[in-house]
Amino acid sequence: MPGALEHSDNLVDLLRARALETPEASAFTFLDRGEEPTEHLGFSALDSRARTIAAALQAVGAEGQRVLLFYPTGVEFLAAFLGCLYAGAIAVPTSPPLPGHAPSRLLSVHADSRPIIALCDASVRGSLEAILDASPSSTPCLATDDLDEHLGQGWSVPTVDGNTLALLQYTSGSTSTPKGVMVSHGNLMTNTKVIQTAFEQPPGAIIVSWLPLFHDMGLIGTALDALTLGSHCVLMDPQSFIMKPVRWLRAISNYRAHTSGGPDFGYQLCTRKIKDSQLEGIDLSGWKVAFNGSERVRSQTVQDFARRFASVGVTPQTLYPCYGLAESTLFATGGDQSAAPLVESMDAAALEDSRGKPAGVDTDRRVDLVSCGRTWCGHQLLIVDPDTALPLADEQVGEIWLAGASVAKGYFNRPNETLETFGAHTNAGDGPYLRTGDLGFIQEGELFITGRLKDLIIVAGNNHHPEDIEQTVEACHPAIRPGGVAAFSLEEDGVERLGVVAELSVKVLRTLSSGPSSEMEIQTAIVAAATEAIAARHGLKLGKILLVRAGTVPKTTSGKVQRRRCKEAYVVGEIDPLGGPL
Structure with missing residues (x-):
């Protein structure tokens, strides 16, 4: 709708305007099992559902209060989220625990946010009540799909207005306990505008997503992007994609999506799992932005995906590496939409010395890094020495600091951490800036991410980024599961050494052991291959390595490896190895 985005500073006014001017236009569609459209809401129907839920919340005094959202992926989640905003409440999206897993994250979010009420649908109300009964504080649960529409x-x-808090987006907790990032309506309106500018999304650009809606990339980067753009967003459950990745590509083809994306592992999964026979009838030539973010973008992933699906219309220009974080609402940097990803081969030894030096013809060890572009729409980025707060020159590795209207208001009920993270100033007093905790450098205006400050492995005075080591280990043997490796430092007798936990594919292991070699012989060969590869690529001696079953390495709800938790579990002996430590 022309003018709605420009004249609204909050999502309530924006959706109300959309409902009045384009009432029957499609807003959200949900594909059951990633294939059949079973739920659909136009803008008018979405506005009506939001008013109904908001009226129920206003009746219990929820304005200005936190409201917990506990839903499987679907349009009811979005109706409930917008219902919170229509009530002037603060939405707190949470992730339903996986079957067989303890609801520790949910209980942590519940305890931290102290919601006045929890919203869910009738199918999960019983399980939610059982979980919250274990909490010290009592929270009533309301099934929104049982509400009478006349309540609206x-x-x-x-x-x-733009300053009103819209949600608490809990961080992934890859390096610490999840914290509630306070995101305002203005943050959301600004960041979705940045996304639309960087992605060059035309009015009506269709968006397809398999991402979980409780995660910022799924909620803001797809659903709210579509809402503020006034376009149609097609959703599927993440598990439907993981079980059969071709469903994602088929949906992109069927709906002629302009934009769709996810973390790096999703592209790896497609490359590994989709067979040629499954691509019949798929046309991805209309897919203009395949954004890749949330975790480190790997050059091999970008190149493999573009080659693998070139026959159905994917080009190098389709792939769009980007960088973001919850503390900056979501999107922070990205490249030009029409350009192919920029991959630079860097001198590994220089990176260990905090220098972003391109590899030369005589460089022994090199690391390929993918550019994550630049900031957009007036946002600022600095590379800063994290110890001295001194801004660094190009090609110097330091902490990434950000400023701009997308930067959130801070952490809920954590004033000291808010001041430390959101109130940073340079040694010259410039600021405030957001300290991201991520490391990187600028080269010719392009941002290259090298790792996390808290995850940095320092051995013999040299800096090593765990992502690089993990990628080396993954590539050294076919039995090691992609995305299932954690690297960290271990202290032994006062000396820092490298520790690795690597998941093995039992299926591949059994296939290999059906030949002349036993499983133990193969595991010994894997350790030898990892040791040799780490020494060759990183100049490091492998201290300890544990080979484990799939699912052992702890991850966040968005799939990021939790290295700190993995290290802690290793140190106290909570990780069960296959055949014992080697």
Whole structure:
């Protein structure tokens, strides 16, 4: 709708305007099992559902209060999220625990946010109540799909503007306990505008997503991007994609999506799992932005995906590496939409010395890094020495600091951590800046990410980024599962050494052991291959390596490896190895 985005500073006014001007236009469609459209809401119907839920929340005094959201992926989650905003409440999206897993994250978020009420659908209300009964504080649960639509007639328009808090987006917790990032309506409106500018999304650009809606990339990068753009967003459950990745590509083809994406592992999964026979009838030539973010973008992933699916219309220009974080709402940097990803071969020894030096013809050890582009729409980025707060020159590795209207308001109920993270100033007093905790450097205006400050492995005075070591280990033997490796430092007798935990594919292991070699002989060969590869590529001696079953390495809800948790579990002996430590 022309003008709605430009004249609205909050999502309530924006959706109300969309519902009035394009009431029957498609807003959200959910594909059951990633294939059949079973749920659909137009803008008018979405507005009506949001008013109904908002009226129920206003009846319990939820304005200005936190409201927990506990839903499987689907349009009811979005109706509930917008219902919170229509009530002037603060949405707190959470992830339903996986079957057989303890609901520790949910209980942590519940304890930290102290919600006045929890919203869910009727199918999960019983399990949610059972989980929250274990919490010290009692929280009532309301199934929104049971509400009478006539409730919406009693809805009152809340006092909302760009400064009003919209949600607490809990961080992934890859290096610490999850914290609630306070995201305002203005943050959301700004960041979705940045996304649309960087992605060059035309009005009506269709978006397809398999990403979980409780995660910022799924909620903001797809659903709210589509809402503010006034376009159609097609959703599927993440498990439907993981079980059969071709469903994602088929949906992109069927709906002629302009934009769709996810973390690096999703592209790896497609490359590994999709067979040629499954690509019949698929046309991806209309897919203009395949964004890749949330975790480190690997050059091999980008190149393999473009080659693997070139026959169905994917080009190098389709792939769009980007960088973001919850503390900056979501999107922070990205390249030009029409350009192919920029991959630079860097001198590994120089990186260990915190220098981003391109590899020369005589460089012994090199690392390929993918550019994550630049900031957009007036946002600022500095590379800063994390110890001295001194801004660094190009090709110097330091901490990434950000400033701009996308930067969130801080951490909920954590004033000291808010000041430390969101109130940084340079040694010259410039600021405030957001300290991201990520390391990188600038080369010719392009941002290259090298790792996490807290994850940095320092051995013999040299800096090593765990992502590089993990990638080396993954590539050294076919039995090692991609995305299933954690590298960290271990202290032994006062000396820092390298520790690695690597998941093995039992299927591949059994296939290999059906030949002349036993499983133990193959495991010994894997350790030898990892030791040799790490020494050759990183100049490091492998201290300890544990080979484990799939699913052992702890990860966040968005699939990031939790190295600190893995290290802690290793140190106290909580990780069960295959055949013992080697």
